[in-house]
Ligand SMILES: Cc1cc2nc3c(=O)[nH]c(=O)nc-3n(C[C@H](O)[C@H](O)[C@H](O)COP(=O)(O)O)c2cc1C
């Protein structure tokens with residue numbers, strides 16, 4: 001039985017949803033599932049845009065055949081060859097032996113690396129090339145490193161539909177609701193969209209900026225991404241988010257407090273600081289235990305807020321390993337342009353504060369570390385209160401300066 005949805009008069013969603021996969025890329029938890037989107041255009045020629053993950057290939061082929069309704073598949077456009085989209089290329093070739101593949105040179109190289117025999121079927125396209133399939137003309141735009149080097153996006157100049165590959169995607173299964181205007185995106189989807197973008201594409205902000213500049217020159221009326229809902233209204237909402245994220249600009253003025261604590265004393269200090277910030281009127285404060293929160297969520301929240309407090313115990317003269325891993329992920333994903341305050345704890349030789357400051361200064365870009373680092377000797381005492389107050393004051397003052 002097929003499961004398809006109509007996108008426009010002659011464009012159909014033929015993708016699939018996946019609630020069984022726990023970890024996307026075997027690393028990021030997806031408690032709300034994920035969708036692999038694929039689209040069929042029914043013009044004088046029939047055109048498939050991207051395929052799906054291998055796990056949902058059978059239902060995908062059934063969907064494609066249902067929409068084709070006996071017609072042959074003439075073309076398959078591959079915008080992105082990562083296996084969550086490209087894994088079913090070979091299966092499409094088997095079911096539709098006459099199909100020609102439209103993609104970039106690098107993408108054909110990757111198809112061959114994965115062992116797909118695409119000889120004689122390639123139509124190689126470059127930046128700015130166009131192809132007409134009847135009523136619809138498609139413009140191909142290279143989008144390197146969004147999210148792999150071979151990536152491109154395809155733009156239907158006839159009706160303004162952008163096939164955006166991994167750009168503008170999100171975690172979360174569609175469960176029937178294909179369009180962003182059929183869900184409460186801001187309430188139910190934004191956190192997952194941010195977590196998807198920041199962890200999957202976050203490192204490549206400058207490439208996303210390049211793509212956004214190109215997108216600014218075409219009249220986009222609809223965005224069809226490879227994951228998550230299709231956008232046909234309020235496109236500016238999502239484009240603005242992408243613009244902020246890819247410039248590493250915080251979305252909100254607020255404080256993210258991430259602590260590493262074994263016996264609860266550093267946790268207590270983090271809570272005491274959160275209270276002091278709220279007392280000073282800054283209530284957009286969010287506290288996370290580094291050991292209990294998946295790092296993909298921490299990264300997403302890091303992209304979201306303007307200020308970060310890192311509170312870590314000292315562990316064998318080092319930063320607590322899980323806190324170190326979070327710092328390392330921040331560096332890998334190019335996090336920059338944040339104000340950071342530090343708290344350390346230790347019972348005999350506290351070193352974590354200095355080491356975190358060194359990491360932020362030497363390994364990362366544009367991280368403004370506030371100069372009032374706080375050191376706790378095992379447990380927070382009343383004599384520490386003035387340090388806690390000055391830390392809270394320094395955070396509030398830096399917010400005033402930014403205004
Ligand atoms: C395996 C291990 C290694 C530690 N290494 C250090 C250290 O190198 N220097 C230090 O001052 N404290 C060290 N500590 C002590 C903790 O950092 C200290 O007790 C801290 O106050 C714990 O805070 P918490 O209650 O937030 O877990 C170590 C503790 C453990 C369990």
Ligand SMILES: [Fe+2]
Pocket residue numbers: 080082147148166
């Ligand atoms: Fe991808």
Ligand SMILES: [Fe+2]
Pocket residue numbers: 082084085166226227
């Ligand atoms: Fe993807």
